[in-house]
Amino acid sequence: MLLIPCPFCGKRNESEFIYGGPVGADRPDPNAATDQEWVEYLTVMPNPLGPVQENWWHARGCGDWFTIWRDTRTHDIVEAPDGTK
Amino acid sequence: MAQSNRRAAGGRIDRNQPLRFTFNGNSYEGFEGDTLASALLANGVRVTARSFKYHRPRGIMGHGPEEPATLVELDGEDASGNRPATTVPLREGLNARSVNCWPSPEFDLGGVNQLFARFIPAGFYYKTFKWPNWHLFEPSIRMAAGLAAAPFKPPSKGHFEARYAHAEVLIAGAGPAGLKAALDAARAGKRVFLADEGTEAGGSLLNRNLTISGRPAMDWVADAVAELHGMQNVTHLQNATVWAYREHNLLIVNERAPEQGSILERSWRVRAAEVVLATGATERAMVFGGNDRPGVMLASSVQAYVNRWAVNVGTRVALFTNNNSAYAVAADLAAAGIIVTAILDSREHIPKEALDLVPGLPVHPATVAAGMFGHKRVRAVLAAPLSGGASKWIKCDVLAHSGGWNPTVHLWSQSRSTLQFDEDLAAFVPDQAVQPCRAVGAAAGDLTLDRIIDGGEDSAYGIEPLWRVDVPGQRGKAFLDIQNDVTVSDVHLALREGYDNVEHVKRYTTGGMGIDQGKTGNINIIGTVALQKGLPLQEVGTTTFRSPYTPVSFGAIGGLREGWGLFPYRHTPVTQWNKDNGAVMYEAGARWRRPGYFPKSGEGLQDAVSRECRAVREGVSVYDGSPLGTFELKGRDVPRFLDFIYSNIMSNLKPGEGRYGLMLSEDGLILDDGVAFRLDEHRWLISTSTGHADAVNQHMEKLLQTEFPDWQVMITTVTSQWNNATICGPKAREVMQALDTDIDLSPQSFPFMSFREGAVAGLPARVVRVSFTGELSFEINVAPRHMAELWDKVMEAGAPFEILPVGSESSHVLRVEKGFLSLGHEVDGTVDAYDLGMGWVMSKKKSDYLGKRSIELRRSGGGKRHELVGILPVDPNQKIPEGAPLTPGGRKEATEGLVTACVWSVVNDHWVGLALLENGHARQGETAHVRLKKNVIPVTVTKPVFHDPEGKLLRS
Numbered sequence A: 001m002l003l004i005p006c007p008f009c010g011k012r013n014e015s016e017f018i019y020g021g022p023v024g025a026d027r028p029d030p031n032a033a034t035d036q037e038w039v040e041y042l043t044v045m046p047n048p049l050g051p052v053q054e055n056w057w058h059a060r061g062c063g064d065w066f067t068i069w070r071d072t073r074t075h076d077i078v079e080a081p082d083g084t085k
Numbered sequence B: 001m002a003q004s005n006r007r008a009a010g011g012r013i014d015r016n017q018p019l020r021f022t023f024n025g026n027s028y029e030g031f032e033g034d035t036l037a038s039a040l041l042a043n044g045v046r047v048t049a050r051s052f053k054y055h056r057p058r059g060i061m062g063h064g065p066e067e068p069a070t071l072v073e074l075d076g077e078d079a080s081g082n083r084p085a086t087t088v089p090l091r092e093g094l095n096a097r098s099v100n101c102w103p104s105p106e107f108d109l110g111g112v113n114q115l116f117a118r119f120i121p122a123g124f125y126y127k128t129f130k131w132p133n134w135h136l137f138e139p140s141i142r143m144a145a146g147l148a149a150a151p152f153k154p155p156s157k158g159h160f161e162a163r164y165a166h167a168e169v170l171i172a173g174a175g176p177a178g179l180k181a182a183l184d185a186a187r188a189g190k191r192v193f194l195a196d197e198g199t200e201a202g203g204s205l206l207n208r209n210l211t212i213s214g215r216p217a218m219d220w221v222a223d224a225v226a227e228l229h230g231m232q233n234v235t236h237l238q239n240a241t242v243w244a245y246r247e248h249n250l251l252i253v254n255e256r257a258p259e260q261g262s263i264l265e266r267s268w269r270v271r272a273a274e275v276v277l278a279t280g281a282t283e284r285a286m287v288f289g290g291n292d293r294p295g296v297m298l299a300s301s302v303q304a305y306v307n308r309w310a311v312n313v314g315t316r317v318a319l320f321t322n323n324n325s326a327y328a329v330a331a332d333l334a335a336a337g338i339i340v341t342a343i344l345d346s347r348e349h350i351p352k353e354a355l356d357l358v359p360g361l362p363v364h365p366a367t368v369a370a371g372m373f374g375h376k377r378v379r380a381v382l383a384a385p386l387s388g389g390a391s392k393w394i395k396c397d398v399l400a401h402s403g404g405w406n407p408t409v410h411l412w413s414q415s416r417s418t419l420q421f422d423e424d425l426a427a428f429v430p431d432q433a434v435q436p437c438r439a440v441g442a443a444a445g446d447l448t449l450d451r452i453i454d455g456g457e458d459s460a461y462g463i464e465p466l467w468r469v470d471v472p473g474q475r476g477k478a479f480l481d482i483q484n485d486v487t488v489s490d491v492h493l494a495l496r497e498g499y500d501n502v503e504h505v506k507r508y509t510t511g512g513m514g515i516d517q518g519k520t521g522n523i524n525i526i527g528t529v530a531l532q533k534g535l536p537l538q539e540v541g542t543t544t545f546r547s548p549y550t551p552v553s554f555g556a557i558g559g560l561r562e563g564w565g566l567f568p569y570r571h572t573p574v575t576q577w578n579k580d581n582g583a584v585m586y587e588a589g590a591r592w593r594r595p596g597y598f599p600k601s602g603e604g605l606q607d608a609v610s611r612e613c614r615a616v617r618e619g620v621s622v623y624d625g626s627p628l629g630t631f632e633l634k635g636r637d638v639p640r641f642l643d644f645i646y647s648n649i650m651s652n653l654k655p656g657e658g659r660y661g662l663m664l665s666e667d668g669l670i671l672d673d674g675v676a677f678r679l680d681e682h683r684w685l686i687s688t689s690t691g692h693a694d695a696v697n698q699h700m701e702k703l704l705q706t707e708f709p710d711w712q713v714m715i716t717t718v719t720s721q722w723n724n725a726t727i728c729g730p731k732a733r734e735v736m737q738a739l740d741t742d743i744d745l746s747p748q749s750f751p752f753m754s755f756r757e758g759a760v761a762g763l764p765a766r767v768v769r770v771s772f773t774g775e776l777s778f779e780i781n782v783a784p785r786h787m788a789e790l791w792d793k794v795m796e797a798g799a800p801f802e803i804l805p806v807g808s809e810s811s812h813v814l815r816v817e818k819g820f821l822s823l824g825h826e827v828d829g830t831v832d833a834y835d836l837g838m839g840w841v842m843s844k845k846k847s848d849y850l851g852k853r854s855i856e857l858r859r860s861g862g863g864k865r866h867e868l869v870g871i872l873p874v875d876p877n878q879k880i881p882e883g884a885p886l887t888p889g890g891r892k893e894a895t896e897g898l899v900t901a902c903v904w905s906v907v908n909d910h911w912v913g914l915a916l917l918e919n920g921h922a923r924q925g926e927t928a929h930v931r932l933k934k935n936v937i938p939v940t941v942t943k944p945v946f947h948d949p950e951g952k953l954l955r956s
C-alpha cells in the first residue's frame, strides 16, 4: 500500500485515495483538432517504465484532486504535489 | 505408553499443566509449552502425514515454519487449514487431522500412487490432462490432491481484528540480533515495534545450549525482554509473524492469540520509518536417496526437540552434514545420553574445533548418506565414502542432517532489495536495500552468535556446499521439495525439456510452490540447476520471494470486515417502515436497501406488482425516492459547468425550473441521466441515478479541480441531507391538498419540471415536479429527521384515496411502458443518444460539451446502429426473457439486437418490451424475431412507448 502525500492532509494510506489515471495530453480544441489528433488524445496514455505523472483523489479524506510523479518500477514517489506539508 | 519419548527433566515446558489433544482421532497428552509437533514426537508418533503426489509416509522433519512434511487441519474453536504442525501451539482439547491422507497416514488408500510413481514425472498434469480440456479432470484431481479444505464452519469463538500502527523502527524477529537491535533503538528513545513468530522470544537460542559472557544465553534473553517491557516506547509481540513487506515500508503482521480472549487473530499494518530484519537463518536439507523417510529430520530440529521440548526423537541418532553446526547438535545429543551412531561429513578435512565438540564419537570424513533403510521409520543409513570405497549400513532410528544455513531473506526480497550469492557461506545474502531497511544477525549472514553479541560462545561455521548426493549405488528417490514431491530427476527432466530458467523450473516441477515456499529445499534446486548447466549460483539466481512468508488465514486479512460489514448497506429513515409493512427488500445501486414490492399475504410477485402498477396508473401511490443521488452546486460558473457536462443546455433555466439531461464521458459514452434544477441565481440542484452518484461526483470534482481550477463551482453531496416521498398517480394532487401545503399546486403556477419551497404537512419541504413513471408526481423532499413523520402523514392523508406504497419492481414496469431509460438495461458502451431516439438532447447550439466531438467522429463512419424500439409479442401473453437475442427471421445467425426489458403492462393487458435492434427506427411495424434455445418468438416493432405517448398525464 502506497503512502501518498496529499497536499492538504500530508502522507496518507493509499486506501484513502482513488486513482485517477495518468496525466495525459491537454485537451485539444475539439473544433480544431483533426480526427487523428482527437483519437490520440482519447486513447494514448503515458505508460512509461519510470516516473509517470498521475492523478489521485483524496476521496476518503479532504476531497482534493492532485498529481504526483510515481516511478512505475519502484513505486517511489519522486515528486510530491506543490505545497505538500 | 504416554509420552514415552519425553525426557525426565528439562525443557521449556510446564509439566504441571498437562494438555489432552486429539490427532487423527487418537487421544494423546502433552504439556503447556509444546507445539503439536513436539507433543506428537513425545508420544512416539512417527508417521504424521502422507505426501502430496505419491502419498509416501512422512514424519515431522522441522521444528518451525520451515516444516515441509506435516500439515494439519484444526477443528473446533480455532478451525483452520494447512497449518504446519510445528507452528501450532498445543492447547487443551486441540483436535487436529493431517491433510493428504484418507483414512489415516498409517493406512492411506492414495498410497497406490507410489506404485505408479515413474508414470507421474514433472509436468505430468500439463501433459496428460489436456484433452478435451483440463476442466474435465480438475474435480477428481482436486479431490485426490491433498491440501486442506476450507473449514466447514467458521471459528466458533471470537473474531478477527485489524489494527494500524506507526513505528520509528520495526524489528522482525526477537532472536539475539533482533533483541539487540530493539534494545539499541529503544534506549535511544525511538518508538519500537518488535514482532516475533515464536511463542517465546529468543529465536535459535531457545533450541541451543549456548552462553553469553559465561552465563546461559537464555538469561541474557530474559534480561533483554524484561528491559524492553519496562519501556513505554516499545511494542513487543510474540506469536506474531511479519509476513509481508510492501511499498513505502508498510509491513503486515499476523498476531495469533492476542491477549483478549474474544480475538482469534489480529492483523497489524505497520508503517515504519526504518525496518530491521532479524529473521535469522533456516537450515537446509541434504538431498540424498530416501531423504523423506519418517525419522530423517533437520539436525537443528533434533537439537530443538531435545533442548527446548525435552523430547528424545530417537535413541540411536546418525548425523549427516557439510558444516560444523551439526557437531554442536551431536554434542547436545551425547550430553543427553542419546547414542550417536555416526557423523557422516561430506568434507574431507574437518576443522579441529568441530571435532573437539564430539570427543569419542564416530566421525566419517568424506562420507555421504546414500540411502535409507526402513519404510515407515528409518532403521539404518547407507554410508558411502566419496573416495569410492565400500558402502555400509549404519543402524539409527533418526538421521539428523544439515545442508548448511540460508539467511531468511524472504522479507528482504519482498521489499525488492537485492541478493548476492556469498561463496564463503554458500548462500544468498542481502545486498542492496531499496527501502529504508537493513538486515542484521543470521539474516545478514552472521551465522554464529559470537558475531552478533559480544561474549557469545559459538563455533565457526565452515561450510563446504553439497547440493545433492551423487554417488554410484545411491538408493531411492532424492527429494528437493518434500512438500510437493519434487525429486532431482524431475528437475533434470525439466532442464532436458527446455525449461531451464529457474522460474520455469519452479512452475514446471512445482518445486518451491508449496505452503513452505521451499524454505529447506529451494537452494538445492538452484544448486542442482547450477550443477547441471555448469553455471555459478549467482547467475542461476533465486525465484521471486512473495508474501505471505508463512500461511495466513483469510480471516486475519479480512479483519472485522465479515459478512455485511465488508460493505455495509445504506438505509433510509423508512427502511424499517418498509420491512414492517411486508416489503420484499432489494439491494438497489450503491448498496441501498429498497423495497422491491409489497405482497399481500399469499400473493405472488406478478400479482403484487400489477396491483401496485394499477394504483399508480389509476389511483395514487407513494415511493421512497431518497437513495437518488443529489448534489447542490453553488457559484458563478455553475451554468457554464453544467453546459459542459450535460449534452443539452442548462444555463438558460430560470430559478424554479428544471430539465432532464444526459451526461456523457469524453469518449461519447452515456455516463448518467438525471435532472438539473435552478434554485436561484447561483444555486443548483442536480440528481443522478442511484447507482452512479459516486461516479458522477468523482467525474465532476476531477473536472473542476484538474481542468477548470479557476471556475467558481462548489459541489456538496446532499443525497443523505434530503429524503423524499414521491406521490404519484392521477390522484396525487388531491393527496397533496389533503396533506395541507402552502404551495399553490395548480398546473399553471406549479408546472411540470419546476420546483417550489414551502411547508408540507407542517414540515419545511422542497417539492419537485418530476416523473419517472409518466404520471402526475410530486416529489416531497424533507430533512431526514422529518422523513418518518412525513411518511406517516402521507399514508394518513392518502388513506381515503387508497394510497399504496410501491417498490422498484413496479417502477421498472412503469418506466418501460413509458420508454424511459434505465442505464443498466438500455445503455451500454455502444449506445449513444441518437440510437435511443434522443437526438433532441444533443445540443446543436453549443460548440463544445463533453462527448460531442467523439460522437460526431463515431457516427461519421456510417454503418448500421442498434436502435431503441418497442416490441410487442404477437401473442400478448408471451413473456420474453430480458437479454434474449433477436436474429434475422429467428434463424440461427448472428444477432441483430437484444431485448433490454420486458414487463406485463396492466394498462395494455399485454407483455411489452424494449429492445436494441439493428436499424430499428426504420423498422417500425415490421415483425422481428427473438430467438431462444427452444423456440422463436415473433414480435411487432413499435415506438418505444406504450402509454400516453404525448406525455399529457405527467404534465397534468
Ligand SMILES: [Zn+2]
Residues within 6 Å of the ligand: A006, A007, A008, A009, A010, A058, A061, A062, A063, A064
Ligand atoms: Zn487530503
